Amino acid sequence: MAILLVVLYHAKLPIPGGFIGVDVFFVISGFVITASVMRRVSAGRFSAKEFYWRRFRRLIPALSVVVSSVLVASFVFQSPITNQASTGWMAVGAMLSISNVIAYLSPDGYFYQGISPNPLLNTWSLSVEEQFYFGFTIAVVLIILLARRFGVLNSKRLLLGVLLAGIFASFAVNVASSYRTPGTLLFIPNFINPDFAFYSPITRAWEFGLGSLLALTGWVIRGKKLASIASLLGITLILATAIAITEDTVFPGLVVAVPVLGTLLIILAGKELAGSSWSLLNTKTFTRMGSVSYSWYLWHWPIIVFAVDALGANLLVTSTAAVVSLIPSWLSLKFVETPNLRVEWRSLRSKSAPFVKWFAPPLVLGLLLVFLSTNLWFNQSLKNMAEQTDAALLDVNCTDLIADFGIGSLVCSWPSTAEGMPVYLVGDSTAVQYANLLHATSITAGRSLTVAVHPGCPFLGVKTYYSRGNSITDDVECQQANLKFREILSNAPPGLVILASSSVPFYSSDRAVGIGNQTPSREIELKANDLEIGLGSLIESLQSEGHSVAVIQSTPEFFVREGVYTPLDQWRPSNCYGLSLLDVDGSCGTARSIEQLDAYQGMSRASIASATTRHSVQVLDPRSVLCLEGDCRTNSGSAWTFRDGVHLSQIGVELMGPQLEVLVK
Numbered sequence: 001m002a003i004l005l006v007v008l009y010h011a012k013l014p015i016p017g018g019f020i021g022v023d024v025f026f027v028i029s030g031f032v033i034t035a036s037v038m039r040r041v042s043a044g045r046f047s048a049k050e051f052y053w054r055r056f057r058r059l060i061p062a063l064s065v066v067v068s069s070v071l072v073a074s075f076v077f078q079s080p081i082t083n084q085a086s087t088g089w090m091a092v093g094a095m096l097s098i099s100n101v102i103a104y105l106s107p108d109g110y111f112y113q114g115i116s117p118n119p120l121l122n123t124w125s126l127s128v129e130e131q132f133y134f135g136f137t138i139a140v141v142l143i144i145l146l147a148r149r150f151g152v153l154n155s156k157r158l159l160l161g162v163l164l165a166g167i168f169a170s171f172a173v174n175v176a177s178s179y180r181t182p183g184t185l186l187f188i189p190n191f192i193n194p195d196f197a198f199y200s201p202i203t204r205a206w207e208f209g210l211g212s213l214l215a216l217t218g219w220v221i222r223g224k225k226l227a228s229i230a231s232l233l234g235i236t237l238i239l240a241t242a243i244a245i246t247e248d249t250v251f252p253g254l255v256v257a258v259p260v261l262g263t264l265l266i267i268l269a270g271k272e273l274a275g276s277s278w279s280l281l282n283t284k285t286f287t288r289m290g291s292v293s294y295s296w297y298l299w300h301w302p303i304i305v306f307a308v309d310a311l312g313a314n315l316l317v318t319s320t321a322a323v324v325s326l327i328p329s330w331l332s333l334k335f336v337e338t339p340n341l342r343v344e345w346r347s348l349r350s351k352s353a354p355f356v357k358w359f360a361p362p363l364v365l366g367l368l369l370v371f372l373s374t375n376l377w378f379n380q381s382l383k384n385m386a387e388q389t390d391a392a393l394l395d396v397n398c399t400d401l402i403a404d405f406g407i408g409s410l411v412c413s414w415p416s417t418a419e420g421m422p423v424y425l426v427g428d429s430t431a432v433q434y435a436n437l438l439h440a441t442s443i444t445a446g447r448s449l450t451v452a453v454h455p456g457c458p459f460l461g462v463k464t465y466y467s468r469g470n471s472i473t474d475d476v477e478c479q480q481a482n483l484k485f486r487e488i489l490s491n492a493p494p495g496l497v498i499l500a501s502s503s504v505p506f507y508s509s510d511r512a513v514g515i516g517n518q519t520p521s522r523e524i525e526l527k528a529n530d531l532e533i534g535l536g537s538l539i540e541s542l543q544s545e546g547h548s549v550a551v552i553q554s555t556p557e558f559f560v561r562e563g564v565y566t567p568l569d570q571w572r573p574s575n576c577y578g579l580s581l582l583d584v585d586g587s588c589g590t591a592r593s594i595e596q597l598d599a600y601q602g603m604s605r606a607s608i609a610s611a612t613t614r615h616s617v618q619v620l621d622p623r624s625v626l627c628l629e630g631d632c633r634t635n636s637g638s639a640w641t642f643r644d645g646v647h648l649s650q651i652g653v654e655l656m657g658p659q660l661e662v663l664v665k
Contacts, residue, residue: 003293007300011322017245020259022125027263030211053345055133060358061340062332066298067091067362070119079574081386084373091366094123097130104199119302131201132208170206178253220271227269237262295329381584389573389643393650396435407477409454414439418446422495429455431500433648441664454481458501461534465512465520472512472520494546502646503554506604508565528603535611551612553621556597556632558590558645565600570645589634625655
């Protein structure tokens with residue numbers, strides 16, 4: 001059941017908390033490993049060497065095959081500009097049992113993996129498990145040795161005491177770090193934060209510990225009827241948590257205790273229901289799933305990631321990829337896992353041969369991928385592309401940071417001692433790209449500049465919403481930002497207000513827009529109508545306060561598939577991989593005709609043109625300098641004018657310079 005929950009979650013099926021399957025597995029793993037170790041200790045047959053060899057042959061060969069396969073795929077299907085280095089480092093981390101540390105140190109959290117997730121991210125939990133095997137076994141041996149050394153008659157009781165103390169300490173650290181926010185619990189080091197709570201073996205140890213506790217105490221539930229009720233309750237707790245968790249749920253936190261309790265109930269009932277038809281988990285389906293669960297866990301995520309990269313992010317792609325991943329999982333079980341489980345330590349002629357065989361290929365491939373991708377494969381055209389499309393070139397270096405409102409907005413200014421009318425640049429992330437150029441132009445003209453932007457949030461007189469399936473929900477942060485921006489302009493001295501926003505929300509299927517308290521619109525025609533009305537009202541309001549207004553039309557926006565207009569499908573430099581690297585300037589960019597662009601941008605652009613004409617507002621159109629001879633391109637030879645499918649590069653912004661200079665002066 002644990003593996004099924006994780007796969008359903010990764011396949012984007014409606015199991016928002018399916019990742020708790022990992023926690024279920026942690027508890028089970030603690031129980032199984034502790035029971036195995038204690039049986040051998042009691043019989044006087046425990047050997048750390050044999051224990052670690054069994055863990056090696058159970059886990060490493062299958063992991064080595066998956067990691068090596070992913071690295072080969074990365075050489076062909078991932079870009080040196082973005083993905084390859086992170087995949088290479090995660091591969092090295094997976095083989096050295098520290099991929100949870102690599103994931104913790106990465107800029108993206110588990111739930112916010114950006115456009116293209118790491119195909120080996122799922123190995124973080126395997127590293128946590130291996131760290132538990134290492135630490136727990138050492139702890140057991142040390143406690144038993146210390147008990148004998150100091151004459152403690154009941155080493156098991158001592159072990160239980162240490163285990164209980166560890167469970168409480170681990171759970172306390174988990175709760176403290178899960179709910180920690182910046183500026184709180186200042187006596188705790190900064191690295192102990194929600195990401196630490198998710199990836200650290202310290203904050204997960206209590207889950208393994210509770211499983212170990214059941215193995216040490218031998219507690220069971222007697223009576224098939226009572227055991228079946230406990231098992232059913234345990235399954236219910238796990239499934240209810242998997243379904244009830246939302247994006248706002250703090251995790252692990254306190255909520256993880258629910259599926260952990262459910263797992264404990266299932267284990268407590270397990271012995272009484274072993275082989276019984278009373279237990280759902282004893283069915284052939286779950287038994288077969290259990291045998292292939294490890295390989296399926298390893299294979300399903302990279303296959304889903306590569307499928308989404310190639311075919312787009314939709315339910316058909318992710319669910320099909322999840323099912324298809326059962327094929328290599330079964331092959332791995334049959335030809336890799338099962339044969340290696342039969343290899344005994346004593347039968348090995350060379351004790352080092354298995355380690356070289358299974359560790360060397362993925363480690364060498366991983367480090368080679370890191371080296372080549374870090375140096376962009378020594379491809380000068382690729383280096384040129386990476387440099388020109390670097391977003392850092394357009395970072396806003398404002399003099400006075402005024403506010404971010406706690407929601408990720410940016411309001412900053414470059415004051416001027418001159419008496420020229422101030423300039424206000426307001427919009428989404430596409431407005432940011434003009435900030436530095438406008439600053440230089442404003443200084444020359446003796447005018448101050450204030451920038452107010454919120455990513456993904458058009459400031460065009462409409463409210464924005466998220467559209468998912470049949471539901472429409474408020475884009476609360478965007479609506480708050482627009483209210484704040486409007487308040488700033490109302491209280492500011494009259495000046496030139498420049499509005500610049502992307503047209504994506506007005507044609508993307510995952511966004512809806514509305515005016516005032518009216519019902520939000522999903523259809524592109526209705527959204528365009530709302531835009532015309534909302535923008536007209538905004539312009540009229542600004543003009544009544546003494547401002548003059550100018551609007552920068554949206555830039556050409558590029559997507560990699562016709563008819564698919566979502567953020568995941570925007571063109572970006574990371575689309576440059578494989579054979580495209582042989583001709584970066586000719587193969588890695590893209591082009592669209594005006595007619596193709598207008599198929600999705602045309603209506604919103606027409607609405608802006610209508611509203612601005614009606615109110616005699618000047619319009620700057622990037623197409624006039626970016627689209628020559630009837631089509632628009634991301635690059636002209638080695639000159640890259642776009643840094644992604646929506647935003648201009650520094651070169652593209654500079655092409656807009658003459659228009660902005662005339663506007664401000």
